[in-house]
Amino acid sequence: MHDFIIQSVSTSDARFPLPPGAGSDSIHETAEYCFAVARLKTDGGLQGTGIVLTLGQGNQVVCKAIELLSERLVGTSIEDLMADFGRFSREMADHPSLRWLGPHKGVVHLALASITNACFDLWAKSRGVPLWKLLLDLSPEQLVRVLDLSYVEDVLDEKRAIDMLREKQASRASRERILQTGYPGYDTSVGWMDYSDDKVRELTKCALDQGFYAFKLKVGSAEESRDLRRAAMLRELAGNDKTIMFDANQHWNLPDALRMCRELSKFSPLWIEEPTHPDDLLAHVELSEAIAPVKIAAGEHISNRVLFKNFLKSSALSFIQVDCTRVAGISEFLTVSFMAKLFNRPVVPHVGDMGQMHQHLMFFNHIALDHEVAFLEHIPHLRKHFVHPAKVSAGVYSTPQDPGASTDLKVNAEA
Amino acid sequence: MHDFIIQSVSTSDARFPLPPGAGSDSIHETAEYCFAVARLKTDGGLQGTGIVLTLGQGNQVVCKAIELLSERLVGTSIEDLMADFGRFSREMADHPSLRWLGPHKGVVHLALASITNACFDLWAKSRGVPLWKLLLDLSPEQLVRVLDLSYVEDVLDEKRAIDMLREKQASRASRERILQTGYPGYDTSVGWMDYSDDKVRELTKCALDQGFYAFKLKVGSAEESRDLRRAAMLRELAGNDKTIMFDANQHWNLPDALRMCRELSKFSPLWIEEPTHPDDLLAHVELSEAIAPVKIAAGEHISNRVLFKNFLKSSALSFIQVDCTRVAGISEFLTVSFMAKLFNRPVVPHVGDMGQMHQHLMFFNHIALDHEVAFLEHIPHLRKHFVHPAKVSAGVYSTPQDPGASTDLKVNAEA
Numbered sequence: 001m002h003d004f005i006i007q008s009v010s011t012s013d014a015r016f017p018l019p020p021g022a023g024s025d026s027i028h029e030t031a032e033y034c035f036a037v038a039r040l041k042t043d044g045g046l047q048g049t050g051i052v053l054t055l056g057q058g059n060q061v062v063c064k065a066i067e068l069l070s071e072r073l074v075g076t077s078i079e080d081l082m083a084d085f086g087r088f089s090r091e092m093a094d095h096p097s098l099r100w101l102g103p104h105k106g107v108v109h110l111a112l113a114s115i116t117n118a119c120f121d122l123w124a125k126s127r128g129v130p131l132w133k134l135l136l137d138l139s140p141e142q143l144v145r146v147l148d149l150s151y152v153e154d155v156l157d158e159k160r161a162i163d164m165l166r167e168k169q170a171s172r173a174s175r176e177r178i179l180q181t182g183y184p185g186y187d188t189s190v191g192w193m194d195y196s197d198d199k200v201r202e203l204t205k206c207a208l209d210q211g212f213y214a215f216k217l218k219v220g221s222a223e224e225s226r227d228l229r230r231a232a233m234l235r236e237l238a239g240n241d242k243t244i245m246f247d248a249n250q251h252w253n254l255p256d257a258l259r260m261c262r263e264l265s266k267f268s269p270l271w272i273e274e275p276t277h278p279d280d281l282l283a284h285v286e287l288s289e290a291i292a293p294v295k296i297a298a299g300e301h302i303s304n305r306v307l308f309k310n311f312l313k314s315s316a317l318s319f320i321q322v323d324c325t326r327v328a329g330i331s332e333f334l335t336v337s338f339m340a341k342l343f344n345r346p347v348v349p350h351v352g353d354m355g356q357m358h359q360h361l362m363f364f365n366h367i368a369l370d371h372e373v374a375f376l377e378h379i380p381h382l383r384k385h386f387v388h389p390a391k392v393s394a395g396v397y398s399t400p401q402d403p404g405a406s407t408d409l410k411v412n413a414e415a
Numbered sequence: 416m417h418d419f420i421i422q423s424v425s426t427s428d429a430r431f432p433l434p435p436g437a438g439s440d441s442i443h444e445t446a447e448y449c450f451a452v453a454r455l456k457t458d459g460g461l462q463g464t465g466i467v468l469t470l471g472q473g474n475q476v477v478c479k480a481i482e483l484l485s486e487r488l489v490g491t492s493i494e495d496l497m498a499d500f501g502r503f504s505r506e507m508a509d510h511p512s513l514r515w516l517g518p519h520k521g522v523v524h525l526a527l528a529s530i531t532n533a534c535f536d537l538w539a540k541s542r543g544v545p546l547w548k549l550l551l552d553l554s555p556e557q558l559v560r561v562l563d564l565s566y567v568e569d570v571l572d573e574k575r576a577i578d579m580l581r582e583k584q585a586s587r588a589s590r591e592r593i594l595q596t597g598y599p600g601y602d603t604s605v606g607w608m609d610y611s612d613d614k615v616r617e618l619t620k621c622a623l624d625q626g627f628y629a630f631k632l633k634v635g636s637a638e639e640s641r642d643l644r645r646a647a648m649l650r651e652l653a654g655n656d657k658t659i660m661f662d663a664n665q666h667w668n669l670p671d672a673l674r675m676c677r678e679l680s681k682f683s684p685l686w687i688e689e690p691t692h693p694d695d696l697l698a699h700v701e702l703s704e705a706i707a708p709v710k711i712a713a714g715e716h717i718s719n720r721v722l723f724k725n726f727l728k729s730s731a732l733s734f735i736q737v738d739c740t741r742v743a744g745i746s747e748f749l750t751v752s753f754m755a756k757l758f759n760r761p762v763v764p765h766v767g768d769m770g771q772m773h774q775h776l777m778f779f780n781h782i783a784l785d786h787e788v789a790f791l792e793h794i795p796h797l798r799k800h801f802v803h804p805a806k807v808s809a810g811v812y813s814t815p816q817d818p819g820a821s822t823d824l825k826v827n828a829e830a
Contacts, residue, residue, distance in 0.1 A: 030512070055512040057513055058480070104694070105520050151669075154669040309697075310694070
């Protein structure tokens, strides 16, 4: 295999206007999706591209943090870097002055995520394989070396992580069949907050026709009656054999969340997502107990493995929606996936990357860690901007075959 | 009283080199303290100055976020703004696109803190009174209007907060005596990590002579024997009648923290500060139980009221070190102080402002909320840069008398 030296790191502030109403929810007035892009250029002409999602203003702040954090990458060989990436990730996360701005959350952590994702993309490209295959082909020892397990050793240390991979190696072949069939998806784009009832109805019918079997509706309106009306409508449209989920995007305080989750439970959703503030661990515990067997999902705003460890240890969540564009990239996503497996919780990512990297990671999680097959969120609005957009048909993500992490953006897509 | 219209908001990236070794701890290589400054200029020539602390690189990222967040302030009257500041704070914290970068943590929250602190400084100056007097002179209803209680209503809503103030109003006079005697301080600057044993010895003796009765030592060295040697030394120097505290600055994972906190407990510290990662709520619960009667303190990296609510509800901390340069400024500091009182926990701030604003807030907390008199951290390194540096003598902060929040920096102090 050929090694490459990173010669420069650049960033770009890529912004994509959304169609009217798309991306809207109870909290964010989303008119555009933006990527704070980290790009690694090498001596061989090969480039690594990392992305994290933001919602507009502030994207340039993340780009600035990428510049500050990534200086030390220049001159490093990608193989040397990835042979001990866990240590490198920790050093970046514990940057002697930037750490103060988190630690391990907010703008500096998003910057680390983008850089990390660029490193993995470059590594997979340099080996000429898609990310899922790169990860599956590493030995257990090599794989665990890309993880920073600091502060979670009480539940997951290196030895335990290696043992987990080894225990599941013999049975891998049976799970590799999924590479032929693809990974199931679910459609978030039918139920944006600002879509009219008619539009939700029309899009849901269309997604049903395409073969999706799971649908998500945004809730947390100023008018609670609107939430309940639309929830009833979605259940009726989907029928009792399909799966529906509701997503409140942190809209409610605890008393309102308890009341509204009980109301919405009547429509038998699989989960209610982000019912309240993502920092409110105890509220999630209380809600999980109050609305069982309906389940609580969250993760798109849970910033790091230490927080996920706390959510897992306290049984606060049933679905772990970790996002490799929120935690410290692919590396910390994997750490959280290991911990979720230990606590027997499915990983169902939020796709700040529009599913581009997460499709790879779902194959890895199933095959290497024996995570049960769940489904992966699908948001189609940016697909035209990717060089290799995820291929989703009949409600299923097919296995990506191009080298890398599927993060390359078309040249004219970037600012 | 005269009202003023905010005519412009500007920021500056103010950096102050520290003397060798000062500010050093187990995690941060601190060579400079920096303030991301927000400055409000008004039609009357009066200015409000807000500050938050950072440790160097990244200060300009916070300044950029201040610019993005503060646009809407221009043209507002300070009295109108402060008459409903809680709503305003919530709207800024829930900015439709910048919220994504937190929420309520990291760079965007630091920016909100600096802006908020500038608003309170301007408000106090416009009324010609020091911050503590401004706050004490507000009616309970007016005071509670400066708070954003969203997401903490399950423990503190407006009615409860107003009741708390009313209940304590009759007994205020007895507590106002502290305005004559001043507020006790403790000295952090004797025990920085990189100071030699000899220097710690010399500084501790000097602080004892000055009248301080409480001293803090940084721990969390690479060599654990060094921590134990210096802890023993400080206890011997201080004698058994003085108070000592140890501060690990998040250095240990949970197993190491359990072991080291048990070892350090032998020297009878009042508290052990930041033993592990600030996001690890459950680790703090476990540590608090394991090392009682020695207590756990933390807060300088606990970003918001929702997190503090969780730490309080789960009895994870005995001392609440909330810092108005970490949470959303003076407003969220007050919210946390209300909650801490409800849970009967002392507020002992970390002083990212070098004690300048917190001296005012300690007088308010004692007089209005009946918080017991604790002590306030004292870090002297930047005092020459303030227009009105805190006056600390014989180990006591005297009551500030100049109008405002004591945040004005000398003109030549800023970049």
